[in-house]
Every structure is written in C-alpha cells, then in structure tokens.
Amino acid sequence: MMDIAAASMSLASxxxxxxxxxxxxxxxxxxxxxxxxxxxxxxxxxxxMTVPSDNLIDVRA
Known part of the structure; x- marks a missing residue:
C-alpha cells in the first residue's frame, strides 16, 4: 500500500x-x-473593396 508521502506526490503531480x-x-x-x-x-x-455590379452572383443568399 502507498504511504502518505507517495500519495501526496502523486496527487501533486x-x-x-x-x-x-x-x-x-x-x-x-x-x-x-x-x-x-x-x-x-x-x-x-x-x-x-468590391465594386457593386449587375454581373455578380450573390453566393451568401
């Protein structure tokens, strides 16, 4: 069985x-x-920067 010091070190790690x-x-x-x-x-x-144009397709719609 683990002693208290080893258990404490394991928990700290x-x-x-x-x-x-x-x-x-x-x-x-x-x-x-x-x-x-x-x-x-x-x-x-x-x-x-994009200039509005009638030739563009709205892909976000």
Whole structure:
C-alpha cells in the first residue's frame, strides 16, 4: 500500500498536469479567437473593396 508521502506526490503531480493542460487549452482558444477576428476583419475589408455590379452572383443568399 502507498504511504502518505507517495500519495501526496502523486496527487501533486496529477494536479500540475491538469493545470498545464488547462493553461495550454486556454492559450489555444485565445489564439483561435484572435485568428478568427483577423479573418472576419479581412473578409469585411474585401467586401468593402468590391465594386457593386449587375454581373455578380450573390453566393451568401
């Protein structure tokens, strides 16, 4: 049977691993959010640059 010190170290290691995983996931989500915002900004800029024409097909409808 595990002694108290070994159990404590095992739990501390597990807690550290969970905290690291949570931190990495949070950073990945922040990066994805930043990338999505930049993509929306670029699409809006392209949409503003497009000259209205009767020859265009509205693919968003």
């Amino acid at each position: 597990l807690k550290l691993g969970m905290e690291a995983s949570t931190s990495i996931t949070k950073k990945a989500m922040e990066t994805a959010e930043t990338n999505a915002a930049a993509l929306v900004e670029m699409l809006e800029a392209v949409d503003q």
